[in-house]
Amino acid sequence: MTYCVGLMLNKGLVFMSDTRTNSGIDNISTFRKMHTWEVPGERSITLMTAGNLATTQAVVSLLDERSKQPGDRHPGILEAASMFQVATLVGNVLKEVISTHAQTGQQANSAFNATMILGGQVGDGEPRLFLIYPEGNFIEASFDTPFFQVGETKYGRPILVRAYDPDMSFEDAIKLLLLSFDSTIKANLSVSLPLDVHVYHAGSLQSGEIFRIEADDPYYETISSGWGSALRDAFHGLPDFTFPAETVQRATGS
């Protein structure tokens, strides 16, 4: 499993992905699931992947190769004229890779599927964020749906829904994402640190802060342990429940 989130803010885009992959619980590895391409002053593109590792690695390798071969029949993601074209390209490559593996050679029981979050900015366009399906089609984030999650999405969703604000700072967005990841990591063994982060500043047309939060990161540990007591305080701060009068009479037999 995997957990990746792409968040759209007024200030730009924030991407966070975990690094754990597993093929059965006795075969666990660390792989990078976040990939960034840039042409400074012209474009910055980030892709996060969830699903079959062979599929996602093949997609990233093909995108890489095509970005280095300008004569290829496909324009590479470094030449595509807009984020929409980049998303179309990535979707097509993803669909091709899946269908190649699905139709030839040995058949596997598990699907070769993968789902991807793509975000960035190209030239005069706005920063854009897409969710790309295994079928190669995609949807785009808006301020009604300002973030996309892929992988193990459920545990970490309630806090995102409650605390997201499009005006929040990058620092607050990272804090929020760490809480969402912490809820997921606590519940699902197949999602784990280290976490990769990319903060893209709207209009900068170059990659922003790219860094990795390691398993022993002191800030993550502070957030993770502090959140438990903060939640308990919030819980106790809410008004207390009292039983409806008629049920109490029933229970006490009076």
Place this chain on the structure above:
Amino acid sequence: MTYCVGLMLNKGLVFMSDTRTNSGIDNISTFRKMHTWEVPGERSITLMTAGNLATTQAVVSLLDERSKQPGDRHPGILEAASMFQVATLVGNVLKEVISTHAQTGQQANSAFNATMILGGQVGDGEPRLFLIYPEGNFIEASFDTPFFQVGETKYGRPILVRAYDPDMSFEDAIKLLLLSFDSTIKANLSVSLPLDVHVYHAGSLQSGEIFRIEADDPYYETISSGWGSALRDAFHGLPDFTFPAETVQRATGS
């Protein structure tokens, strides 16, 4: 979908279930998923069901009929000598019902599966809580794993894990469960109010408070709206994130 939780406390057992069933998003109904049997002074047994509605209703009807026919070859759940025997009986009935529908007549694409939470107390035994699988086998809660969820379990799990305490009062347990249900209801349209509640007092050997929390319940509304701002306060109360120095230099190009 469905969401049901059974919680084991030092003071007793708390059960909460939603009431929404759906067969496609355009076919939504309200059905009771919590069923309680009692022989005051001797036993109280509560069953909550998730899964195929035809299966779960058949199981409950069979349990009901057998409890009224003492001469049946199966002892009914009102005669079984322990909670373990009750769980065995419910598991067997569940397995029978599923296999009957799976092997005869028209085949459906969706499974006839169901999963159940069973809890209560019989005679001199302790209060016990079980999770019963479609295969008819079951596991029992302990103070390492003090609660069971069935149905749409993920959204509501983080708050349970963080705030559960075996010493908590019944009132606090209901508040906690309402928060867990609220997170689930906000995320999944197929889980919804009204909610059924049963609070079983350890050693009472009779049903405790049984009541329904309706869709317009003022306490639920207070909790639901208050939790959003309480979470945001908790979020802002945690220490702020600061970017690692080297990444800031990279991003500003200095």
